Amino acid sequence: MEEKKMEVIEAWLRKHRLQYTGATRHPFILSLRDGTIHMSSFKTWLAQDYLFVRAFVPFVASVLIKAWKESDDSSDMEVILRGMASLDDEIAWFKREASKWDVPLSDVAPQEANINYCKLLESLMREDVGYTVAITVLWGIEAVYQESFAYCVEEGSKTPPELKETCERWGNEGFGQYCQSLQKIATRRLQKASEDELKKAEVTFLSVLELEVEFWNMSRVNA
Numbered sequence: 001m002e003e004k005k006m007e008v009i010e011a012w013l014r015k016h017r018l019q020y021t022g023a024t025r026h027p028f029i030l031s032l033r034d035g036t037i038h039m040s041s042f043k044t045w046l047a048q049d050y051l052f053v054r055a056f057v058p059f060v061a062s063v064l065i066k067a068w069k070e071s072d073d074s075s076d077m078e079v080i081l082r083g084m085a086s087l088d089d090e091i092a093w094f095k096r097e098a099s100k101w102d103v104p105l106s107d108v109a110p111q112e113a114n115i116n117y118c119k120l121l122e123s124l125m126r127e128d129v130g131y132t133v134a135i136t137v138l139w140g141i142e143a144v145y146q147e148s149f150a151y152c153v154e155e156g157s158k159t160p161p162e163l164k165e166t167c168e169r170w171g172n173e174g175f176g177q178y179c180q181s182l183q184k185i186a187t188r189r190l191q192k193a194s195e196d197e198l199k200k201a202e203v204t205f206l207s208v209l210e211l212e213v214e215f216w217n218m219s220r221v222n223a
């Protein structure tokens, strides 16, 4: 019987397991799961992530345009469009949550880690960045949040009840399926990619993991 070749993303997740675990099992997430999280950390994350999501929308829009121009499968556009549409609800949720915790979103300035992450998103919006790299990055960004927050909704999690909704937002099954769809598209594209594209996608995926860790680090107590 012919041996099945390992898919590119599967191979990366093995090769870069330490970095992936660093991003998806960060102390911020561990404290959310074990209930020891400080509310000041949560509020910092909430405000910074609100700013990030506002910058993430145009990035997703740019992936949608690349899919329209370059994709070999018309259903890709629908997957991305659904993801983009849900960001409308996400922004409204951030506003509600911020008001619940008295976090004034209009006064928030982006911290360095956030600025750096948004710079990466902006660089990937350029026309000379291909669809394969862009969709792989979109998958990576969403997968880190899905894996992180899903860990906080698992059996045995002691997440404070008032923060459960936050974890559900990215830890729910629907979001998990969306990430699976993105992974499938990225895998299909990476299978046909040139060596150059493959390398660029892998290096950018690693940058995403580093930036995610830096992003969580902003919420460290006394950070």
Ligand SMILES: Cc1ncc(CN)c(N)n1
Pocket: 049, 052, 053, 056, 141, 142, 144, 145, 212, 215
């Ligand atoms: C930093 C970060 N990474 C990912 C996600 C998920 N869209 C997010 N909201 N913020």
